[in-house]
Amino acid sequence: MLTESHLTFRKSSYSQGGREDCVEVADLTGGAALRDSKHPHLGHLAFSASEWRAFLTDVKSHRL
Template sequence: MSEVVPEAWRKSSYSGGGKECVEVADVESGALVRDSKQPELGHLTFASTEWNVFVASVKE
């Protein structure tokens, strides 16, 4: 997978601009999730179907 540009990462609007959150980047295959405090440690990768189920569950 190619490197994700910094601008692709986003935090929830509920974070209030704080540094203690997770960040998400949308990619063609799904989503990447990382710790905003330690982004250098890498990220988790979720397939589109997994990510969509997760987001729908959270919204319920």
């Protein structure tokens, strides 16, 4: 299992204006990991590649 120290998290390109309340994502082999940027010490959620694709598809379909 990967620990936080082995993951490289990045903020979304949609996180602009110096806002600190966002979600960060890290690439996993076969998926992605998400964490709260305000509370990174609480860990992350891991998603399989198919779960991650489904999430991104849904988010993109709801853009304003």
